[in-house]
Amino acid sequence: AQKVTQAQTEISVVEKEDVTLDCVYETRDTTYYLFWYKQPPSGELVFLIRRNSFDEQNEISGRYSWNFQKSTSSFNFTITASQVVDSAVYFCALSEPLKNTGNQFYFGTGTSLTVIP
Amino acid sequence: DAGVTQSPTHLIKTRGQHVTLRCSPISGHKSVSWYQQVLGQGPQFIFQYYEKEERGRGNFPDRFSARQFPNYSSELNVNALLLGDSALYLCASHYGPGSGSYEQYFGPGTRLTVT
Numbered sequence: 001a002q003k004v005t006q007a008q009t010e011i012s013v014v015e016k017e018d019v020t021l022d023c024v025y026e027t028r029d030t031t032y033y034l035f036w037y038k039q040p041p042s043g044e045l046v047f048l049i050r051r052n053s054f055d056e057q058n059e060i061s062g063r064y065s066w067n068f069q070k071s072t073s074s075f076n077f078t079i080t081a082s083q084v085v086d087s088a089v090y091f092c093a094l095s096e097p098l099k100n101t102g103n104q105f106y107f108g109t110g111t112s113l114t115v116i117p
Numbered sequence: 118d119a120g121v122t123q124s125p126t127h128l129i130k131t132r133g134q135h136v137t138l139r140c141s142p143i144s145g146h147k148s149v150s151w152y153q154q155v156l157g158q159g160p161q162f163i164f165q166y167y168e169k170e171e172r173g174r175g176n177f178p179d180r181f182s183a184r185q186f187p188n189y190s191s192e193l194n195v196n197a198l199l200l201g202d203s204a205l206y207l208c209a210s211h212y213g214p215g216s217g218s219y220e221q222y223f224g225p226g227t228r229l230t231v232t
Contacts, residue, residue: 004159037223043205045160045223091159102172105150107159 003027004094006108013082014116021077021111023092029053033095033103034068034075039110040088048090051075082115089113119144121210121224129230130198138193138227142210148172149191150221151183152207160207166191167213195229203231 005024013019025034036048049059051068059066063080079086089110095103122141130136142149148167152160165173166185185191189210195202205228209221 035221042225044225045207045209047220047222050220093159098173102165102167104173104175105152105160105162105165107152107161109157109159 002108003106004092004108006090006092006111008111009109010112010114012114012116015084016081018078018080019082019113021079021090021092021113023075023077023108025073025075025092025094025106027073027094027096029096031097035093035095036066036075036077037091037093037107038088039091045091048077079113082113084115084117087113087115121208121222123206123208123224123227125227126225127228127230129232131232132198132200134198135194135196136198136229138195138206138208138229139190140193140208140210140224141190142208143222146210146212146222147189148211148213149185149189150209150211151191151193152209153177153202154205154207154226156204163193198231200231203229205229 003026007022032053034051038046038048049066056068065078067076089112091110092108094106098104121143124139140149150165151163153163154160162175163177164183169185180196183193205226207226208224211221
């Protein structure tokens with residue numbers, strides 16, 4: 001079973017529209033971390049946000065906002081007033097602690113967002 | 118400050134050969150993680166090293182191995198290459214032992230093609 005599910009494979013929106021990228025995760029740990037990364041065509045993963053399992057406060061950073069709901073194991077990402085530069089593949093990821101203080105990282109399959117001018 | 122660097126950028130190998138990929142973390146970062154990203158998929162966790170010790174291992178065969186050096190740089194080695202090993206190999210560095218509790222910074226990756 002997938003630890004992180006991003007059901008939306010591809011999304012296209014017209015510039016200035018709002019778009020929400022869905023992420024559902026699965027874990028038995030009580031302590032874990034959730035992430036969103038952006039991968040533009042250049043290929044380098046860019047960190048967007050980290051959220052620990054004890055902090056369910058929603059977060060807003062400019063046009064970006066995140067909605068973390070433990071009850072539904074979801075960590076959704078909304079871009080407001082999308083821009084062409086937002087076009088990229090977005091990955092949701094889950095990090096679970098290991099016994100030796102390390103962490104196991106799981107990425108979703110990604111959502112390819114295309115913003116049409 | 119320099120970001121995470123990886124070498125080489127691109128690599129073409131033949132089935133059965135061996136390959137070594139290199140990664141230099143951000144200055145001050147003591148932990149390195151390796152990922153394999155097959156085209157159209159999300160990165161798959163391979164290894165995590167902290168202070169030269171392996172701290173995490175993903176579901177990869179023993180053909181994959183890694184090590185971390187005293188300067189915190191790292192090598193990923195893959196033996197007996199298969200066509201399915203063709204992928205983008207990403208290195209990420211972070212300050213502490215747990216990649217979840219610290220922000221990971223990714224390098225540009227090494228594109229490996231096995232023919």
